[in-house]
Amino acid sequence: MLFLLFALLDRWLAPAPDGRRIGWLKGVTYAHRGLHGAGATENAPTAFIRAVEAGYGIECDVQRSSDGQAMVFHDWELDRLTADSGPVVERGSAQLGKTPLKGGEDTIPTLRQVLDLVDGRVPLLIEVKSKREMHVAPLCLAVRRQLEGYRGPVAVMSFDPRVSRWYARYSPNTVRGLVVTEDGARRTSLAKMRRHLALWTARPDFLAYDVRDLPSPFAAAQRRRGLPVLTWTVRSAELAERAAACADGAIAEGGGIG
Template sequence: MPFALLDRWVSPVPDPRKVAWIGAQDYAHRGLHGSGVPENSRAAFAKAIAQGHGIELDVQRSSDGQAVVFHDDALDRLTAEAGPVVRRSAAQLGAIALGGTAETIPTLRQVLAQIAGQVPVLIEVKSDRHARIAALCLSVRRVLEGYTGQHAVMSFDPRVARWYWRNSPHTVRGLIVSEGEDRALPGKLRRRLSLWHARPDFLAYDVRDLPSSFAAAQRRRGLPVATWTVREAEHDERAEAYADAAIFETGGAENAPFRSGAQA
């Protein structure tokens, strides 16, 4: 009961009208990617849009202060180049091929122009807990100014959601949570402190941690819960039972697993 009272006071729930769209559909994790279609590519987003799925994507900051759509902080895994993303300009990154295809690393502005409000988008702001986050948050906010499609920002780093609470209160903001092996009392306290610091409008929860008493308590009081990454039937069942939306991957399959009642 004391935690419930503190949650209500320190991290109040949003107006339901602000976040109702979160649970109205599922989201393709880094777009609908697979063989020949790299993750976080314009081709992957085009496939998601064509099938009517929401989109989840990741952003990093380039050396010239632009938000670029890329998951890792280094180029090595996804390209033939090496080294930190932040050491290249957006133009340089835009010339780098993804996974040996004709796709290249896009800016967030280019991707939002492509989506153009056709489907909702969840933007994960990638952050190093030891880094200053204001410049990256600002680079994303600048792109979102004037964008009228349904969108939200989210991060594992509670400082990101708090930055948007302070500097862009109309932006829907989420806290990403993974309990992992940290389920004892110290972990529970850390999650609560993250919640109170972030003041999020929704949670994005690791599907492997569901059911979760923490997630359930937040959902009951009015925070929507999206869950990641739904890849198999068991995950799909958990998403249907314990969350409002699934962030899913299909490995390139044409038909994604859906929770009953989710809109395609």
């Protein structure tokens, strides 16, 4: 009975998207933070160029600079990937744009620079970084502004259901996704309720699911009713087989790409 109730509420509160809007998501391998490795740091322009040249889709991360620009960078702190330290959000876009990334010749790019580089040649997933205490609207708006006029296949996604909800309200033509990890709590009633609440809040067009949690009854149920399921991070041939069996596309790196 509870399963049927959840299924009805899913259809009502988070309806499935028009298949014509989201069909391009399927059957694609997305290079996680670009095709990075020797000479190409993650989320660096060189990594994105390599992915385009190899014919892979791209997944990248964005967060906000102190002057409100969408910068392509994963970590909250600069320490791991640059010779500098401190929070990204405390630096302006001009300063970040001059900050060298370790392991190559690149500096931190803006989202606009990445869009111009990709130029619609391969599908692009943009993960909008968020924290519970953050207001999501400024970064969502910054990303939307950068996407104006972009013609290629592109989607935004986030672990934070407020991000997808923002796009559902203020940019409904933007394809939006909810990133999900079950974090080892699949079977508890509370965990199941939280997943459905996140879905209802987000109203996503697709899910990006933790490959460690597949196969998942929740992911399978959403896939059956028309939400594409992508999966991350696929780092081995074994996980690639799991992704092929349980999802519509893989966000992969290392041994998961091939």
